[in-house]
Amino acid sequence: MIELRDVTKVFPAAKKGSGAAAPAVDGVSLTVERGSVFGVVGHSGAGKSTLLRLVNYLETPTSGTVLVDGQDLGALGERRRREVRRSIGMVFQQFNLFRSRTVLGNVAYPLRLSGLGRAEARERAGEALRFVGLDAHARRYPEQLSGGQRQRVGIARALATEPGVLLCDEATSALDPRTTGEVLDLLRRVHGELGVTIVLITHEMEVVRSLCDHVAVMAAGKVVESGGVHDVFSRPAHPVTETFVRSALHDVPDAATLDRLRARHPGRLVTVPVGGGEDLSRLFREHDVDFTIAHAGVTEVQDRTLGGVTFALRGAERDVAAVLARLTAGEEVVAR
Amino acid sequence: MKADWNTFWVKVVDATGETVYMVLVTLALSAVLGTAVGLALYATRKGGLLRSRAVFAVLSALVNVIRPVPFIIAIVALSPVTRGVVGTMIGTEAAIFPMTVVATFGVARIVESNLLSVEPGVIEAARSMGAGPLRVLLTVLVPEALGPLVLGFTFMLVALIDFSAVAGTVGGGGVGNLAMTYGYLRFDTSVMVVTVAVLVLLVQLAQLLGNFLARKVLRR
Ligand SMILES: Nc1ncnc2c1ncn2[C@@H]1O[C@H](COP(=O)(O)OP(=O)(O)OP(=O)(O)O)[C@@H](O)[C@H]1O
Ligand SMILES: [Mg+2]
Numbered sequence: 001m002i003e004l005r006d007v008t009k010v011f012p013a014a015k016k017g018s019g020a021a022a023p024a025v026d027g028v029s030l031t032v033e034r035g036s037v038f039g040v041v042g043h044s045g046a047g048k049s050t051l052l053r054l055v056n057y058l059e060t061p062t063s064g065t066v067l068v069d070g071q072d073l074g075a076l077g078e079r080r081r082r083e084v085r086r087s088i089g090m091v092f093q094q095f096n097l098f099r100s101r102t103v104l105g106n107v108a109y110p111l112r113l114s115g116l117g118r119a120e121a122r123e124r125a126g127e128a129l130r131f132v133g134l135d136a137h138a139r140r141y142p143e144q145l146s147g148g149q150r151q152r153v154g155i156a157r158a159l160a161t162e163p164g165v166l167l168c169d170e171a172t173s174a175l176d177p178r179t180t181g182e183v184l185d186l187l188r189r190v191h192g193e194l195g196v197t198i199v200l201i202t203h204e205m206e207v208v209r210s211l212c213d214h215v216a217v218m219a220a221g222k223v224v225e226s227g228g229v230h231d232v233f234s235r236p237a238h239p240v241t242e243t244f245v246r247s248a249l250h251d252v253p254d255a256a257t258l259d260r261l262r263a264r265h266p267g268r269l270v271t272v273p274v275g276g277g278e279d280l281s282r283l284f285r286e287h288d289v290d291f292t293i294a295h296a297g298v299t300e301v302q303d304r305t306l307g308g309v310t311f312a313l314r315g316a317e318r319d320v321a322a323v324l325a326r327l328t329a330g331e332e333v334v335a336r
Numbered sequence: 337m338k339a340d341w342n343t344f345w346v347k348v349v350d351a352t353g354e355t356v357y358m359v360l361v362t363l364a365l366s367a368v369l370g371t372a373v374g375l376a377l378y379a380t381r382k383g384g385l386l387r388s389r390a391v392f393a394v395l396s397a398l399v400n401v402i403r404p405v406p407f408i409i410a411i412v413a414l415s416p417v418t419r420g421v422v423g424t425m426i427g428t429e430a431a432i433f434p435m436t437v438v439a440t441f442g443v444a445r446i447v448e449s450n451l452l453s454v455e456p457g458v459i460e461a462a463r464s465m466g467a468g469p470l471r472v473l474l475t476v477l478v479p480e481a482l483g484p485l486v487l488g489f490t491f492m493l494v495a496l497i498d499f500s501a502v503a504g505t506v507g508g509g510g511v512g513n514l515a516m517t518y519g520y521l522r523f524d525t526s527v528m529v530v531t532v533a534v535l536v537l538l539v540q541l542a543q544l545l546g547n548f549l550a551r552k553v554l555r556r
Contacts, residue, residue, distance in 0.1 A: 058463055082466040090464035096457035100479035109475075110465040141555065161465075 001165065001197050002032040002055055007064030009050050023062070024050040026221035032214070034164075037191055037198045039208035039229070041244050042218030048201040051218065052167050055199065056088045057081050068165075086114050089158030089196075093170035095150040097142040097157070103129065104138040107157045114161050128156040132186060148179030155186060159194070166190060168200040172207060184211055205248035209233065209301055217241045230302045234273075250297035251308035261294045265312035268320050270327055274298055274307045278327070287323050289315035338524050347514060352534050354428050355510035358503070359496045359538075362435040366496075367489065369436070370443025373399075375473055377444060378451040385459075385469035395444075402441045407499050410438050411506060431508030435499045439492060446488035450481040483554035490546025497538050511535055 009025040024047045032038045042048050053059040054066055057073045066073045068088065073081055097106050107125035108118075116124065129135040132152040142150055151171060158166055168187070172180040188211060190196050202208060208215050208229060216226035217240055224238040236245040246252060252271050253261060261269060272280065284291055291311040298307030313320045339347075373395060379385045380392040405413070414434040415425050422430050454477050462476045478485070504512020505520075511531050519528035 056464060058460065078468075082468060085464060085466040088464070090461070092457060092461060094455075094457050096455070096461035098458055098461075098476065098480060100482060109462075113465055113467055113471065157461075157465075167464075 001034040001069060002199065003065075003067040004028055004030050004051075004054070005065040005067070007051075007054055007061045007066060009047075009054060009059060010062045023047075023221050025054060025061075027064075028218075028221075028223050030216055030223060030226060032197060032199055034197055035191075035195060036214055037187075037200070037212045039212035039215040040199070040201045040218060041203060041205060041208055041215060043203065043240070046218040047221040048203075048218055049169050052090075052169050052199065052201055055167060056085050056090065058085075086110070086161055087163045087165070089155075089161070089163040089166040091151070091154050091158050091166065091168040091171045093173050095142070095147075095154045095174075097150055097153055099142055101141075102138065103134065103140050103142065103145070103153050106142065106153055107160050110157060110161050125156075125160055128160045129153075131159070131189075132156045146179070147175050148182050151175065151179075151183050152186060155183070155190065159190065159196070162194075163196070165197045165199065168198065170201055170203070173202070173204075180207075187211060205244040208244075209248045209299065213302065217244060228302075230304055230306070233301045233306055249299055249306060249308075251299075251306070252297075253295045253310055257295065261310065261312070265292060265294050267312050267314045268324060269294060269310055269312055270324060271295075271308045271310040272327060274309060275305055283323060283326060284313075287315065287319040289313050289319050289323050338522070339518055339527050341526070344527075348511075348530055348534065351504075351509070351511045351514040351531075352538075355497070355500050355504070355512070355534075355538065358428050358431055358435065358500045358508070358510055359493065362432050362439055362496050362499075363489075363493055365432075365436045366439035366443050366492070369440040370492075371447050373440060373444035374447025374451070375478075377448040378477070379469065379473060385472055399441045399444055402438060403445065405438075407434075407438055407502050408506070410434055411503060411508075426507035426509075428509040431500065431503035431510070435496060435503060438499065439496060442495065443489070443492055446492065447485065450484045450488055451477050453484070454480045483550055486546060486550040486553055490543060490550070493542045493546065494539050497535060497542065501535060 007025060007028050008023050010023045011021055013021045026047070028051060040048050040051060050059060054061050055068070057066060061074070068084055071084065073084060076084065098109065101109065104122060104125050107128050108121040111121035111124050112118070126135060126138065129138055132155055134149060134152055134156065137145060137149065142153065145153065171187070172183050175183060184207065187198060187200070191198055200207070200211070212229050214227065215229050215232050216223045217232070217238060218224065219240045225232060225236070225241045232241060233245050233249065236242045246254070251273070258269070272278070291313050293309060294312040295310035296307065298305060300306070313323060376391060377395050377399070380388040380395070402410070411434045414437060418430055418433045419425050422433050424430050458476055458480060459472055462472045467476070500508070500510050501512035501515070504510040504514070505516040507513070511534050515528060515531040518524050519531055
């Protein structure tokens with residue numbers, strides 16, 4: 001559906017003579033399959049927004065190719081490119097609603113752009129508003145709505161022309177946790193009921209965990225890791241991925257928690273992932289090692305359980321060492 | 337010879353009519369021309385929707401040369417051009433020409449700066465929906481900036497009443513001309529007082545109308 005091939009974007013340096021700026025997007029290749037929910041995470045300034053704007057050619061790549069439905073956007077004229085944009089919806093962190101138009105007027109705007117008459121545009125806009133549950137507010141102006149409602153209007157506007165793809169740039173970052181949940185639920189329906197392919201950008205791994213099936217992690221303009229969400233969550237390879245995954249899983253105690261655990265539990269601490277094949281009770285019994293559960297963090301990722309349990313081990317030093325040796329033979333164990 | 341108010345009030349009404357005519361015609365012309373120049377300035381600047389260094393440089397230079405010139409100087413400096421275009425250098429029509437030239441560039445700056453204050457996010461949103469540059473200018477930027485634009489036009493309208501009075505003193509007709517020929521040259525205080533009152537009244541009306549419209553647009 002969407003394919004980026006070795007795409008690079010370098011913004012011209014702000015001041016002349018200050019040298020070439022570091023590329024905002026640096027040699028990125030990725031493929032978004034039809035029907036998937038593709039997350040892009042990264043810290044601020046990693047180049048996520050720029051990457052998203054390259055997908056619908058709001059930003060022209062310095063080099064590389066952007067393909068949407070097999071069409072090379074760089075090879076199209078501006079007029080054809082505008083038509084392609086009409087088949088790609090976009091949702092923004094700050095909603096970007098037109099203050100001069102009513103809620104209905106906002107949603108009708110893209111329909112008018114695509115050539116529909118006034119009456120038909122209003123009718124279709126009404127349908128889109130019904131989908132997001134805001135048809136009762138059609139005559140209001142954006143400033144009369146809450147943040148969550150505004151974002152739902154933004155989503156209705158992006159979906160009005162029935163695009164096959166929805167690009168979301170931090171769609172929930174300006175919202176409180178509860179409204180974030182509402183908007184994520186709505187996006188889930190957009191994907192489930194309308195079958196829209198979603199590319200969403202976020203710096204919250206929790207959003208990726210609960211919504212996405214694929215994820216790409218960006219750092220300094222590059223995609224440093226990508227793959228199925230469950231795979232990336234269970235085996236993060238890059239340090240940046242690692243921190244993001246930890247922030248959503250809490251499976252391994254962080255440094256502060258670890259200090260607290262140490263104070264309370266004498267003996268060695270070891271974190272074991274849940275769902276491993278090892279028969280732990282037998283292992284502990286064989287070596288005559290006692291244990292307490294000191295910490296645990298468990299989450300659902302793509303309908304599978306992912307997490308870790310931290311044991312505090314007590315016993316003769318030799319026996320504990322033997323248990324640890326057995327446990328650390330499997331690679332996903334963190335011994336402390 | 338002082339004014340005989342039994343007959344003189346007709347002159348006041350006529351002069352007021354002339355002033356209103358000059359101001360409204362100038363406002364209409366400069367609104368159309370100035371908005372066009374303002375949109376062009378906005379769109380052709382660096383990073384704009386239709387960037388063009390050459391067009392921007394020319395327009396920008398014109399604005400920067402014409403704006404700072406005091407209106408009274410502009411009338412005189414433009415008078416050869418006025419004669420060429422209008423055919424005469426005195427009267428209402430002759431006043432409208434320099435007023436329109438100066439007001440056009442004033443309006444252009446007002447339009448440009450108000451468009452610049454529109455959040456870039458809504459432009460991005462419209463572009464993402466496939467709107468072309470002209471569409472974005474006319475169906476997004478202008479409506480989004482309409483409230484401040486109305487206030488800016490009101491400011492221009494008040495300035496034009498001022499301009500018309502200045503033009504009147506140098507043969508342009510209208511209330512300014514009345515104040516000059518009767519009030520000033522013949523030391524007739526009553527005429528002076530009445531013309532000042534008429535001008536204050538016109539300015540008040542313009543301001544009230546502008547505020548009312550702006551409130552309507554801004555829904556406050
Ligand atoms: N129009 C622009 N002109 C110049 N530099 C830009 C422009 N847009 C982005 N950049 C630069 O490109 C880099 C990446 O920016 P981008 O907005 O894509 O990051 P991001 O990952 O979306 O960050 P955030 O999470 O803060 O939104 C930054 O260093 C930014 O300063
Ligand atoms: Mg961003």
